[in-house]
Amino acid sequence: MRKALILALVLLLAGCSGGDTDKTPPPTPSPDLSGRPAAVATNAGPFESGPVVAPARGALVGAWIKPDELTHVGRLAAVGSLESDLGRKLSIVNTYRRFEQMVGTPSDREFLAQGATLMVSWATGDNRSILDGEHDDLIRKQAKAIRKIHKPVLLRMRWEMDRPNLRATMWSAGDYIAAWKYVRNIFKQEHADNASWVWCPTAEGFIRGDAPGFYPGDDQVDWTCVDVYAGELFQPIGQLMGPFLEFAAKHPKPIVIGEFGVAKAWGSAGRAAWLRDAERTFKANPQIKAIAYFESDPEGNPITKQFQLTGDRQAFKAFHALATDPYFNP
Structure with a gap:
């Protein structure tokens, strides 16, 4: 009887432990x-990189820094602060930029x-409507x-096109590739x-x-990412990113890490160690000729999807060491 009561109490406590799962990451081996x-x-190169020339040695450092306000002053203040x-x-x-934002x-x-280089992440729309000519004026x-x-x-045209939640507007890898070539041809016409x-x-x-199927071809791409x-x-x-690196090594293009980040969920010491390994x-x-950190805590995201380093002394110190290393100042 006593053992049964103890077992019932243990099960009750386990069921009541609850908690906000958004704040605690699942257990993962260190x-x-x-x-x-x-x-x-x-790939040892030489690389065909288009107008933005890849450095001969080392890599460029950049970031997306979410401003307090999406205004001219807000954007300048966010970048200037970092x-x-x-x-x-x-x-x-x-x-x-959304499709219609210039x-x-x-x-x-x-x-x-x-003296900075802009990396424009352009959220183009439905690929089939692009191919139907509905957005020619906008493009x-x-x-x-x-x-x-x-x-x-x-120019990152519809980055992360392989995400499952974009399938409704991407339609297929073939549609994406056709839309890429269509948009790039209009850019060529406009010089x-x-x-x-x-x-x-x-x-x-x-x-x-599934990501490799979206590749438009070496004649269409200047940087892989x-x-x-x-x-x-x-x-x-x-x-x-090991599978990506194996893919990219087969193509004579420089690599830019368009976004990278380590979540606050993993603690200051864990984040710092991850950045040193990066x-x-x-x-x-x-x-890899360029990298750009995602310095942002998107509103509404759980702690496993919050990546801002500012305010985390130990993690920021690791990023600071990277950013000031001569290798990343070519």
Whole structure:
């Protein structure tokens, strides 16, 4: 009887433990973040990178920094604050645009005037409506806007196109490739030849195996790219993007890590260790010519999808060490 009561009490306590699962990550074995990078796969070049020329050695450092307000002043303040904390200018400023939002805003021009390269993450729409010609005027307008800034731009046309939640507008890999070629041809007609075309799926898409099917071809792509996060899975960055690196090594293109981040869920020490391993991995893969951190805590995201480093002294120190390393200041 006594054993039955104890068992019932244990089951009751287990059932009541509850808690907010958004704040606590699932248990994951601690990875080895101190040794050799988990993946090395490199094309020795030479690389065909388009107007944005890849450095001969080392890699450019950039970021997306979510501003307090999506205004000219807000964008400048966000980037300026991170640059001040790092003690250096960013080589790349990532910026997101909806289909109808044009490049060439006052803040865009200010970043360019300061010597940064814009990486424009452009959320183009439904691929079949693009192919039906429904957005030709909008695409031409964007091509002209990019041409008029007279500076090389990294253009991520519909980044993360392999995400399952985008399938309704991507339709298929074939539709995406056809839309890519259609849009790029309009840019050619408008002489917007200052854009380097960046193809950027997710690391998960390479792990699943479906991302490579979206590749438009070496004649269409200037930079290969991947977005990779230690979010709900805490694994070394090399392990997370290993399948991508193997794919990219087969193509004579420089690599940009379009977004990378390590979630707050993994604690300051874990985040710092992950970033130090990321630095080693980037250096061990010299085909990687640019990296851009995702310095943001998107509103409404659980702690496994919050990546801002500012305010986390230990993690930021690791990123600061990366950003000020001569290798990342070519």
